[in-house]
Amino acid sequence: MAIASAALGFPRIGAKREVKKASEAYWAGKISAEELQKVAKEQRLQRWQTLQQQGVEIIPSGDFTLYDHVLDFNYTFNIIPKRFAEAKLSALDRYFAMGRGHQKDGVDLEAQEMQKWFDSNYHYIKSEVSSSTEFRLNDTKPVDEFLEAKEAGIQTRPVLVGPITALLLGKAGRDEADRASFEPLSLLGKLVPVYGELLKKLQEAGATEVQIDEPSLVMDVTANLAKEYQSTFEALAQAAPGLKITLATYFGRLDKNVEYVAKLPVSALHVDLDRAPDQLDQVLAAVKPTQLKLSLGLVSGRNIWKNDFAASIAIAKKAVEALGEDRVVVASSSSLLHTPVTLANESRLSADVKDWFSFATEKAAEVATIAKALSGADVQAALDANKKSIDARRAFEKDSDASVRDRLNKVEPAMYDRKSAFPTRKAAQDKVYDLPTFPTTTIGSFPQTKEIRLARSKNTKGELSTEEYEKFLENEIKSAVDFQEAIDIDILVHGEPERNDMSQYFGEQLQGFVFTENAWVQSYGSRYVRPPIIVSDVSRPHPMTVRWSSYAQSLTKRPMKGMLTGPVTILNWSFPRADVSKEVQCKQLALALRDEVCDLANAGIFAIQVDEPAIREGLPLRQVDWDAYLTWAVDSFKLATAGVEDKTQIHSHFCYSDFGLIFEHIKRLDADVISVEASKSDLKLLEVFHKHGYENLIGPGLYDIHSPRVPSVQEMKDRLAAFMKALPSQKYIFVNPDCGLKTRGWAETKAALENLVEVAKWARQQYQ
Numbered sequence: 001m002a003i004a005s006a007a008l009g010f011p012r013i014g015a016k017r018e019v020k021k022a023s024e025a026y027w028a029g030k031i032s033a034e035e036l037q038k039v040a041k042e043q044r045l046q047r048w049q050t051l052q053q054q055g056v057e058i059i060p061s062g063d064f065t066l067y068d069h070v071l072d073f074n075y076t077f078n079i080i081p082k083r084f085a086e087a088k089l090s091a092l093d094r095y096f097a098m099g100r101g102h103q104k105d106g107v108d109l110e111a112q113e114m115q116k117w118f119d120s121n122y123h124y125i126k127s128e129v130s131s132s133t134e135f136r137l138n139d140t141k142p143v144d145e146f147l148e149a150k151e152a153g154i155q156t157r158p159v160l161v162g163p164i165t166a167l168l169l170g171k172a173g174r175d176e177a178d179r180a181s182f183e184p185l186s187l188l189g190k191l192v193p194v195y196g197e198l199l200k201k202l203q204e205a206g207a208t209e210v211q212i213d214e215p216s217l218v219m220d221v222t223a224n225l226a227k228e229y230q231s232t233f234e235a236l237a238q239a240a241p242g243l244k245i246t247l248a249t250y251f252g253r254l255d256k257n258v259e260y261v262a263k264l265p266v267s268a269l270h271v272d273l274d275r276a277p278d279q280l281d282q283v284l285a286a287v288k289p290t291q292l293k294l295s296l297g298l299v300s301g302r303n304i305w306k307n308d309f310a311a312s313i314a315i316a317k318k319a320v321e322a323l324g325e326d327r328v329v330v331a332s333s334s335s336l337l338h339t340p341v342t343l344a345n346e347s348r349l350s351a352d353v354k355d356w357f358s359f360a361t362e363k364a365a366e367v368a369t370i371a372k373a374l375s376g377a378d379v380q381a382a383l384d385a386n387k388k389s390i391d392a393r394r395a396f397e398k399d400s401d402a403s404v405r406d407r408l409n410k411v412e413p414a415m416y417d418r419k420s421a422f423p424t425r426k427a428a429q430d431k432v433y434d435l436p437t438f439p440t441t442t443i444g445s446f447p448q449t450k451e452i453r454l455a456r457s458k459n460t461k462g463e464l465s466t467e468e469y470e471k472f473l474e475n476e477i478k479s480a481v482d483f484q485e486a487i488d489i490d491i492l493v494h495g496e497p498e499r500n501d502m503s504q505y506f507g508e509q510l511q512g513f514v515f516t517e518n519a520w521v522q523s524y525g526s527r528y529v530r531p532p533i534i535v536s537d538v539s540r541p542h543p544m545t546v547r548w549s550s551y552a553q554s555l556t557k558r559p560m561k562g563m564l565t566g567p568v569t570i571l572n573w574s575f576p577r578a579d580v581s582k583e584v585q586c587k588q589l590a591l592a593l594r595d596e597v598c599d600l601a602n603a604g605i606f607a608i609q610v611d612e613p614a615i616r617e618g619l620p621l622r623q624v625d626w627d628a629y630l631t632w633a634v635d636s637f638k639l640a641t642a643g644v645e646d647k648t649q650i651h652s653h654f655c656y657s658d659f660g661l662i663f664e665h666i667k668r669l670d671a672d673v674i675s676v677e678a679s680k681s682d683l684k685l686l687e688v689f690h691k692h693g694y695e696n697l698i699g700p701g702l703y704d705i706h707s708p709r710v711p712s713v714q715e716m717k718d719r720l721a722a723f724m725k726a727l728p729s730q731k732y733i734f735v736n737p738d739c740g741l742k743t744r745g746w747a748e749t750k751a752a753l754e755n756l757v758e759v760a761k762w763a764r765q766q767y768q
């Protein structure tokens, strides 16, 4: 009997970003809804055909989306907040409004909140539910897409977000009376019957299998939900007895949950053996005495590396031995949506580097090949070719930069710590610049105007010489410096006009990264990113930012703040290597940045900010793993910043909030100054400071830069006053916005910063 192959999901953006282009054209009123739907339909067909051509047998449907699959779920199950339900909009526009807001023809709707999808960089739309939510089938998208595939002659396995995960990811809506204590999961009993109805419809449409995604099962929250899972899946199995359910878990390990999960009335369990290969024995032991099939997530849905067939086959054989051939399926570890569509459109990667990678299309073929190999088909040529690539990669790896490894091995414990403790450093810093109390500063970037983007793209295309481009950047920096002096900011920044992206900018200058032309992955909606790929040991061949910061400093007597992206953030926003640990990669990045930090200090830059907005999002899914991650993450930051003398003021910046959870670790960074996003979460953050105390300097973000709204002097005074109350020992609070200003326009930036300076001047009087 042959072993089946499955893909849990596929990118939905199109190999040439067709879906982005069409949706943005639709939003701009340039194409009709029908034209957009036509593109969507073509893309769906192409995805199915691609998977089929690559030899995958179990092909997903319903995982295509015009915006977000959780939003699709909400729309299908009528989880539509009142403000959207009542708006006079077409069905399609209502759907988009929920994802991205709507401001047209007198309708003004804010988008719903986004959140990161587990530990990926994909953002989903958070459902808003309440006691009055009435689940019903508002549309039949999963059924429609199943039928669409069937008409094209392709039998698919519909994919649905699982009901428990869906509720766990949601939050109390605005119409919930008691939002603080409302538990979305309390609605499970109401959701399950409607969910069952949908399964029944799928069955009637001819589906024989369905994939229900419950990635929450790899997190701590589900440890006590055995009963909920049991009753839910019993009800679902009853609602559609003809449908074989594959319960999919991914991004981590089931741990103890596997004990109850293996008893659920489903026909197959899918586990992630890419992220959590060590769980195999435990899973096999739990599954063996049951009737369950086991779907082995062997081909990574999260990275871009070629699968090592020999290793995968060895793992799969173990499963076959334990369960028998007919109980094993070979699959991608998760949906492939987190990987780029295809390698076929990369013409600039060198042949040897390209040979290391597999994107979604190639990964589909890998799944099929592994399954065939296990079924005894003759795939020797593919296995040989794979071995050759893997060997070549290993050989390269072996000669990858020995000097970098050597340097890392020689890092002494003392290199992680500043020379003196904070009070001594503070005294040294005060001698260099006698800053006023409540010094004002900004977080780094100034508006990335059309002109800046145009100049950059002309330079890339060769239409603007590098000399002209650099002159242009200098002018930008000069006007930023003039502006800050004019409105009386105390610690200046150069404004980051030279950066396309805060992570990519550094990756492009570091040794060890490669960049693609078309390897886009969806970040949210129509926003796609092209993460840099770390392929070898990382080092810094030359200074990266020193010339810009020095130039800025040469224009003013006020202190300049250099601006770098931290090692953890660069790592988290790239595709990491798979052959060495993230810790090693992060520390290599840290050493490269350490050189940059020292060069900036030697060039006379007084303050250096090393941004770590992504430190929080890199947290492992299970809490027992947090300490290990935070230890090397914090150490990496320290390694990057501790090389300077006491007189250099090290800043760091965090945003995307909710870092209260990791506050003890933030303290351990020992930055002289941290700026934190605070404007949207006042109370929460105050509690954190109150509870943990904080001795070094803080710059609570006094206004939200994510909106063009100009904050009033009064509201910022109130916020500052609240902080002064919570931090009575801090007589030296920094006054700043909550993040960089790159997404803003100049008009609101000027107005807001003028108000900010006024607040600082008021505070100097108020708190003498």
Ligand code: MET
Pocket: 443, 444, 445, 502, 563, 611, 613, 653, 655, 739, 740, 741, 742
């Ligand atoms: C997402 S954090 C951004 C920090 C960066 N220095 C900026 O101002 O843009």
Ligand SMILES: [Zn+2]
Pocket: 443, 613, 653, 654, 655, 656, 738, 739, 740
């Ligand atoms: Zn920020």
